Amino acid sequence: MPDTALEQLKRSGRIVVVGASLAGLRAAETMREKGFAGSLTLIGDEPYEPYDRPPLSKSVLLGRADADRTLLPRRRALDAEWRLGVPADGLDMAARTVRLADGDTVPYDRLLIATGVRARPWPNEAEGELDGVFTLRTRDDGAALARALAAGPRRVLVIGAGFTGSEIASACRERGLEVTVAERGDGPLVGALGGVIGAVAAELQREHGVDLRTGIMVTGLEGDATGRVRAAHLSDGTTLECDVVVVSLGAQRNTEWLTGSGLGAGPRGIACDAGCRAFDIRGIVTDDIYVAGDVARSPHALFGYQFLSLEHWGNAVAQAETAAHNMLSESTERRPHLWVPAFWSSQFGVNIKSVGVPSMGTEIMIAQGSRAERRFTGVYGYQGRVIGAVTFDNSRWLQFYEQQIEATAPFPLPFTTVDRRSDGHKPMPADFPDPSVPTHGPTITLSGYSPADRRITFTPAGH
């Protein structure tokens, strides 16, 4: 028997999307694609229509693209009401309304939350407000930082050597600017890829003239009389003169507006089931509230049913499409969001890609190529199976390793491959930092599992 309520929803229902960025846009497009003819409202805290973020830490900082020219291409006309420049401020699950910061309330029959993340600010608020201190997340951030770099500062300090921090340092060097990178861990990218790869990334940075300082914290920023930053104090007791500081300490999830709503939302994101339906705080799945993108946390069969949340471009698209599909489908036609995490970065002339969850890995082997040549594939192992892979300038092989992850193939790899070198025969400890120490996860991605790809075949270990 057809679900008449569903038919009615599709014909004349009200769908509200909170979060007008990549996931929100793709979800809205998918809804229209699926024949949703009712009213569609997109709410975004920024005054801009959805734009693409990956260029902000790359071509925008190099002056090759304008921050205001990275609008996301539209897949189709949306016929939506845009409420831009006004953040959502509260949710009343019983009344099915979203409250906006300007006091308005927007009623919904189905709600999709895709509020994403924001840059973690410098913990000392006064220091963070000094002129010349930046974070990089939004289009305005990108434009402001690009202007500051174009003005030719004498030294840039980047605090944090995750992906964004490393890309910023790379852009600075390409512009011929002196740059210091201060990282609390033992090397760049160690949170996402571990110490073995971090050592390669460190060499790469130093070769390109980055003043990389690891195992160090910035203890304070100092301004001059006009309120401009002029120096940073480091935990080794030294002081560094700098006139631009970029705080690149990872991201925080935008969930505060849901406090007290009864939805299962917190600092680590909004918990949802594999079909993107949000949980309430009692652990009961909702029927009318869906989640997608960086703010969502969902359980994944391939990774021990851990609730994963990822700041991955491809994940945002895939999850948005799945959420939109499920919002408009009978229960038997809903599908799970079973993506394999994938991300992409470009820095110091090297293309870095990764699939799976390297940071779950305890061991790594260099399956192809060599670290000395900066062209290799590293495969991560966890409890005797392949859990992740990373390539430096070697991405054309990555799909194979993705399939190994999907098939929970044994680790170390029991076979040989083309381009296996002598150091690739034995696994070594992947050398991830203590998980209780905060690190930067991967932040920028361009690839990912698409529903058009082959479905995952999950083979439990031991079979």
Next chain:
Amino acid sequence: MNDGILSQILDYANRANPYPLYEELRKTPVFHDGTGPYVISTYHDIQSLLHDPRLSSDSRNLAATAGDPLAEGEGEEAMALPPSFLKLDPPEHDRLRRMTNRPFGPPHSPRRVDSMRGGLKDIVTGLIDNLGDPGRIDLVDQFAYPFPVTMICQLLGVPREDEARFHVWADTLAASLDPDPDADPAERQRATHDSRMELGMYLAGLIEERRKNPGDDMLSQLAVGHGPDESMSTMELLSTAALLLIAGHETTVNLITNGMLTLLRNPDVLRQLREEPALAVPLVEELLRFEPPVQLLPQRTPLVDIEVRGITIPKGSSMWLILASGNRDPARFEDADRFDPHRKDIQHLGLGSGIHSCFGAPLARLEAQLALSELARRLENPRLLEDPPPYRRNAVLRGPRHLRITCDGIRP
């Protein structure tokens, strides 16, 4: 040799339409008749294997070629050249391909292909201007064949006055890929050998000269060498030049000819293209799916026993990956046997995938886009004089030997 479906695929009688045979083949996604190659015909399997680092492209890893009718003979050794990067694995492959790419594309030469647009357009215009009697045109001999050779001369930097000689060698070598059963094989072999030698000597001379007086052409750039990979040896450079010549030549002829044939069979699409030249871009993609010039890859071999769909393919076996079959796999493409230039989901295998994906792809695309949109614009009411046209012998690099058409006139 076996008598089954593989010999039917190779049988010239089925050249005009091999697609029903591929459909049959897909019912046994890993086909092996006991003695011949392991044949893979479905999209996802081919796509996976092209990214599988356990497969080698280096024929030295083949255990035995007995039973593989497409196994290579002594051909290339006649020129005594080292294998080109097409037939090498990393790291050697990577090094040579990277060096070859330096003067050809991003990041070091991002505008090379686009800067050729004007020159390509001039060649196309000149060839169409000289088609002669519009009532009797052989689009292969008069257009699709001369176009890519003239282009590769420009790219490599062959001086204009030598182009005629270069054309003759290139034609002979391309013809050697496509044996004619009526010709005397010994005679052919000698002609091929002589052409190889002469072309090799010619290129070696040109390379020497460019080392002293480098220009902006690819041969100069390759001869001079840059960066951490240093430069190619003369022998490596000759292999690479020969690869660019052969791979960039025969395949483009077939892409353009298959394209025109498909358009003439779909007059509504031809009309759309005339009215809207920008349609050439998606149209060429669909063409690469629908009628790919390289029908199959016969040179992959596993370094270890591998399992595909539960079947173990032993180390050293010969394998064929039938790209053209994967491109028509209904499990991957909706309405796979339909030519639809408006298709949105078009991740085809026509240019391969993985590290050996077509090196010349950006140029091949541009050549085909320009050629087809100009032909559509200038030929007035073109019709096929025979359908199907006579095909070349070659089952791997498949395309019509002639494409005889007529039209009411040629627009300026």
